[in-house]
Amino acid sequence: MDGEVLTQPLFRSLGWTWWTKRPSYLLVFLRESSSVFIAVQVVLVLVLLHKAGQPAADYQAYLDFLWNPGMVVFHVVSIVFALWHTYTWFNLLPQTVAIRIRGRRIPGLLLVAPQFGGWAVVTGLIIAWVWWVGAA
Amino acid sequence: MSTAIETMVKFEVFRYQPDWDEPTYQVYDVPYHEDWVVLDALNYIKDTIDGTLTYRWSCRMGVCGSCGAMVNGYPKLTCAAFLSEYMPGPIRVEPLVNFNVERDLVTNLEGFMDKLESVQPWIIRDDGATDELKSEYLQTPAQHAVYQQFSMCINCLLCYAACPVSSHSDEFIGPAALALAQRYNLDSRDEGVEQRRDVILKDEGIWECSFVGECSAVCPKHVDPAGAIQQAKMTGAIDYYRRLLMPWTVKS
Amino acid sequence: MRGRSHEPIFWSIFGMGGVIAAMFIPVMIFVTGIGGAAGWDAVTGALAHGEDGIGALLNHAPVRAVLGLIMALASVHAAHRIRHTLIDLHVHAPPAVLIVASYGAAAILSALIAIVLALF
Numbered sequence: 001m002d003g004e005v006l007t008q009p010l011f012r013s014l015g016w017t018w019w020t021k022r023p024s025y026l027l028v029f030l031r032e033s034s035s036v037f038i039a040v041q042v043v044l045v046l047v048l049l050h051k052a053g054q055p056a057a058d059y060q061a062y063l064d065f066l067w068n069p070g071m072v073v074f075h076v077v078s079i080v081f082a083l084w085h086t087y088t089w090f091n092l093l094p095q096t097v098a099i100r101i102r103g104r105r106i107p108g109l110l111l112v113a114p115q116f117g118g119w120a121v122v123t124g125l126i127i128a129w130v131w132w133v134g135a136a
Numbered sequence: 137m138s139t140a141i142e143t144m145v146k147f148e149v150f151r152y153q154p155d156w157d158e159p160t161y162q163v164y165d166v167p168y169h170e171d172w173v174v175l176d177a178l179n180y181i182k183d184t185i186d187g188t189l190t191y192r193w194s195c196r197m198g199v200c201g202s203c204g205a206m207v208n209g210y211p212k213l214t215c216a217a218f219l220s221e222y223m224p225g226p227i228r229v230e231p232l233v234n235f236n237v238e239r240d241l242v243t244n245l246e247g248f249m250d251k252l253e254s255v256q257p258w259i260i261r262d263d264g265a266t267d268e269l270k271s272e273y274l275q276t277p278a279q280h281a282v283y284q285q286f287s288m289c290i291n292c293l294l295c296y297a298a299c300p301v302s303s304h305s306d307e308f309i310g311p312a313a314l315a316l317a318q319r320y321n322l323d324s325r326d327e328g329v330e331q332r333r334d335v336i337l338k339d340e341g342i343w344e345c346s347f348v349g350e351c352s353a354v355c356p357k358h359v360d361p362a363g364a365i366q367q368a369k370m371t372g373a374i375d376y377y378r379r380l381l382m383p384w385t386v387k388s
Numbered sequence: 389m390r391g392r393s394h395e396p397i398f399w400s401i402f403g404m405g406g407v408i409a410a411m412f413i414p415v416m417i418f419v420t421g422i423g424g425a426a427g428w429d430a431v432t433g434a435l436a437h438g439e440d441g442i443g444a445l446l447n448h449a450p451v452r453a454v455l456g457l458i459m460a461l462a463s464v465h466a467a468h469r470i471r472h473t474l475i476d477l478h479v480h481a482p483p484a485v486l487i488v489a490s491y492g493a494a495a496i497l498s499a500l501i502a503i504v505l506a507l508f
Contacts, residue, residue: 009236009244010152010159014303016478021209025300028348032476035469038409041417042459042466042497048420049446050504056437063435067425075421079414086410092347095363096370103278115410123415130419133444134434300476334392339483343395346472369399376396 027088034085037078090115143168145219146226147177149189152237159237161228162186174214174222174229175203178241191241198356201290204297205241206230211294211354232297248293251309254335255317260328273325286319286364288357295351295361307340311351311361314342318364321371337375342368398468398491405465412458446508456505460498467494 014021019029044066051062065071093115094108144165152159164185166177175193182189194200196215203214208228219227235243259273295311296302302310309317317336320326336342345365352362379386423431434445446452471490474481 011236012231012233014233014297014300016304016476018300018303018476022350024350024353025348028350029473032346032469032473035466035473038413038462039466039470039497041413041421042463042501045416045420045459046497046501046504049501049508052437052442052446053504053508059437063424066421072422072425075417075425079417079422082409082413082417085406086414089406089410092349092366095349095352095360096366098282098363098367100278100282103276103281119411122411126412126415126419130423130434130445131430134430134432134436136433136444304475304478337392339393339395341393343393343399344475346476348476369396373396373400373403376392376394377400 030081030084031088034081037081038085041075041078041082086119090119145177145223147181148226148228149178149181149241150228150230151189151240152231153239163226168219168223170220172219174205174207174212174217174219174227177219177227178214178229189241190239199290201292204232204292204294206232206297211297213292213294213356216356232293234296234299234302235293243293245293247306248291248296248310248313251313252291252316255309255313255320255332256328256335257313257316257320259320259323259326260331261325262327275324279324282324283319283322286315286322286359286361289316289319289359289361290357292356294354294356295359298350298354300348300350301344301346305340305344308344309335309341311365312359314345314368315359315361315364318368321368333375336368337372342372345369398464398487401461401464402468405461405463405468408458409462409465413462416458452505452508456501459501460494463494463497463501464491467491 019025048062048066051059090112094111097111099106099111145168147164147166148161149164150159151162164181166180169176175196178189178191178193182191191203191205191214193203193215195202198213198216201213204211205214206212206229207214207217208222209230211232214229229241231237231241231243235245235247238244289312291312293312299308299311301308314336317332321329321332321336342365345362347362347366349362352358352360355361419431420435424435435442446455467490471486474486479486
């Protein structure tokens with residue numbers, strides 16, 4: 001009672017479990033988690049490229065592994081995460097760059113829509129190219 | 137019987153005093169009024185049930201920024217949190233997280249005040265005229281529009297309570313202060329970019345931000361601190377490479 | 389420059405990698421992981437071993453270089469995000485340790501990509 005502070009300050013943190021506390025946090029956490037799936041898929045493709053230079057039996061064994069049902073489930077989960085990364089990344093651009101024309105910020109859609117358009121064209125062209133090569 | 141039975145709402149209010157070992161939640165029954173906000177309920181509790189409850193408030197209309205608290209885990213201005221949104225209750229009121237608690241719902245703002253001051257959120261002129269107006273500095277509506285959104289901050293600190301980075305780093309300058317730094321850096325009348333650079337461009341400035349974006353979601357004034365920080369990162373990265381690759385273009 | 393952050397280096401590569409990953413990683417996963425498993429002959433053929441298969445798909449050096457760049461940028465992008473996510477999960481590690489571990493792993497992965505594609 002002599003004016004001294006008797007206890008340590010009470011610090012209350014949002015805590016490391018913040019991502020469980022609201023759907024919006026969870027969606028961001030899933031966005032960040034996409035990086036793990038992207039990294040693993042890069043490794044899988046790296047091994048695929050490596051195996052392509054090996055004898056046919058080794059290469060086929062790796063393809064069998066890559067395409068077994070359990071791995072396909074993983075690929076589907078990975079592609080969902082990768083698409084979530086794509087969707088969130090494109091949508092965050094208007095917050096990151098503020099482009100003004102005659103003093104007014106241009107609508108976010110003008111920044112977001114071309115990205116999705118470009119994505120559709122790139123994805124379509126690559127699939128068409130693979131199809132063309134594979135059918136040849 | 138013609139007596140109307142009042143609907144009651146259960147409030148679970150965080151209680152703590154510096155000489156207590158542990159905080160506790162105290163339960164109060166408050167009559168429900170459709171037009172009441174959480175702050176009205178806190179005032180009702182203090183006036184009629186328990187005068188020892190401590191909390192900050194002033195304007196009751198979303199301008200002063202002093203009544204922020206966690207309402208059912210979500211940072212809100214208690215003057216803007218209508219009871220009807222939380223019915224039938226209970227409604228849990230806690231101090232904003234990521235701050236030290238002084239007493240009950242009152243947090244210690246000293247750390248934030250230091251951070252705010254560190255970004256020098258005022259107009260800086262090369263001629264040193266910071267506190268007295270030597271001449272008029274005219275500004276067009278378009279120049280004003282560039283920073284207007286970031287100038288709406290009322291320092292209510294809901295953004296810090298929403299920020300996962302602030303939850304682990306008490307050095308992080310944080311959303312509101314960085315948005316205000318950006319507000320002055322973008323002001324056509326300001327010449328203080330150089331003076332703010334070292335504070336903003338260190339790790340604890342903009343670079344610790346991982347763009348969770350919840351600061352912008354909870355902001356009652358639609359300031360978009362997350363956007364301000366990302367834009368500052370873009371400027372900061374360009375500045376970094378310019379200094380690295382073309383040092384002769386940087387004035388010392 | 390004293391006390392200033394070198395994070396812009398990581399952040400700018402992270403940003404480039406983010407765009408690249410957003411554009412190319414979904415279709416990469418589709419072609420390598422899903423199309424063939426789903427039994428689409430064209431994809432199986434495109435990835436088949438031999439001169440007309442994956443050879444044709446990656447026969448041109450510029451195509452391999454672009455693929456390598458995409459994969460390397462995506463791995464730095466992923467490393468940056470994993471590092472910041474660990475920090476945001478309150479993992480208490482010295483900043484330098486996290487930097488070396490995350491970008492170091494991405495650098496090693498990038499070097500392996502370069503080696504494998506150079507020997508292709």
